Amino acid sequence: MSYFVYILECADGTLYAGSTNDIEKRLHKHNYLKSGAHYTKIRRPVVLKYSEKVPDFATARARESEFKRWTREEKLKFLDLH
Secondary structure, eight states: OOOEEEEEETSSOOOOOOEESOHHHHHHHHHOOTTTTTHHHHTOOOEEEEEEEEEOOOOOOOOHHHHSSHHHHHHHHHHHHH
8 A cells, every 4th residue: 555745735824744545535634524634624725735655654654754844944945846
């Protein structure tokens, strides 16, 4: 099973990093359901800015943690390159 790490841009301009095994389903949750992450639930709508396919859950979580350690400026620079 493949996993994805992703970066979203929220309606207020903030960035959110996450991981999932079903990117479409997760985006739907972020934008429409109560089960979406609280952070994005109060900042809807969200837009997918970047996604990366990785081979397994451990890699996805490690990459998500890496994204979350970055400053906003580092994330924006990364997004500009991709």
